[in-house]
Amino acid sequence: xxxxxxxxxxxxLSCSGEAEPEGTIAxxxxxxxxxxxYPGIAVSLCLPLYLAGDEGERKFAQTFPVIxxxxxxxxxxxxxxxxxSGEVEDAIDIRALLREWGVTEKLSRSHPGELExxxxxxxxxxxxxxxxxxxxxxxxQARSRG
Amino acid sequence: MKGEKVYVIPCSGIGKATASVGREAAYRVIEDLxxxxxxxxxxxLLTMGDDEARGKVRESRVLTIDGCGKDCARLNVEAxxxxxxxxxxxxxxxxxxxxxxxEGVLDIGENGRKLMEIMSxxxxxxxxxxxxxxx
Numbered sequence: 001x002x003x004x005x006x007x008x009x010x011x012x013l014s015c016s017g018e019a020e021p022e023g024t025i026a027x028x029x030x031x032x033x034x035x036x037x038y039p040g041i042a043v044s045l046c047l048p049l050y051l052a053g054d055e056g057e058r059k060f061a062q063t064f065p066v067i068x069x070x071x072x073x074x075x076x077x078x079x080x081x082x083x084x085s086g087e088v089e090d091a092i093d094i095r096a097l098l099r100e101w102g103v104t105e106k107l108s109r110s111h112p113g114e115l116e117x118x119x120x121x122x123x124x125x126x127x128x129x130x131x132x133x134x135x136x137x138x139x140x141q142a143r144s145r146g
Numbered sequence: 147m148k149g150e151k152v153y154v155i156p157c158s159g160i161g162k163a164t165a166s167v168g169r170e171a172a173y174r175v176i177e178d179l180x181x182x183x184x185x186x187x188x189x190x191l192l193t194m195g196d197d198e199a200r201g202k203v204r205e206s207r208v209l210t211i212d213g214c215g216k217d218c219a220r221l222n223v224e225a226x227x228x229x230x231x232x233x234x235x236x237x238x239x240x241x242x243x244x245x246x247x248x249e250g251v252l253d254i255g256e257n258g259r260k261l262m263e264i265m266s267x268x269x270x271x272x273x274x275x276x277x278x279x280x281x
Contacts, residue, residue: 016158016190018169023188027160031252046158048193048218051225076190110173
């Protein structure tokens with residue numbers, strides 16, 4: 001009998017992005033995925049724990065397949081994960097997505113309104129699609145939502 | 147020191163409501179209470195070792211707000227080469243106002259908002275003192 005060794009969870013790691021509206025969308029979208037779409041399967045980590053935390057936290061990307069969610073092109077989540085922890089499976093750049101979606105409105109970093117929440121939902125669904133893909137590819141031992 | 151911004155840097159706290167309270171308190175200070183004198187930057191830029199962010203921290207006065215005992219904001223600022231001038235944990239405010247337990251990460255709820263208001267007022271007062279000392 002073969003032992004099942006595939007991870008049962010997916011790491012979804014957001015940039016902290018406190019200074020940018022896209023950073024707030026990134027954090028909230030990751031949280032939405034954890035609470036609403038893939039509870040118990042999507043797990044996260046506070047990005048600054050790569051420096052402030054211990055060995056266990058730095059092994060995050062070796063423990064779980066990781067999807068990074070960055071607010072802007074500086075790609076802190078992607079770069080910090082690669083620098084401190086390991087390779088990532090997939091990555092999202094929200095600013096690039098917003099350009100693709102034709103969003104030109106000024107967004108708030110501190111008081112997300114209807115538009116910001118609508119975009120947060122759309123980004124969350126992008127993350128969900130990437131998790132679905134990892135499950136379909138057999139990289140995670142979990143059931144797809146759909 | 148006139149004209150200098152004080153950087154208010156909350157932790158990124160994705161998993162705890164206390165981190166969300168700290169972050170909202172930081173926004174309240176920098177956007178509503180003291181927009182001329184304060185600003186923030188992305189903590190993850192410091193984690194990554196971004197030169198511009200490290201320079202801002204080293205050349206300015208800094209206040210950190212942490213949502214848990216791991217103290218990511220304080221430790222990441224320290225790793226950039228400077229100890230913060232003032233450090234806070236949301237839990238210290240919560241200990242004084244135990245009835246104001248925040249609800250969740252995405253929505254801190256009514257109690258969380260009350261706690262955030264108390265924090266932001268105290269932090270703004272400290273920053274005013276800091277600025278007066280420096281003038």
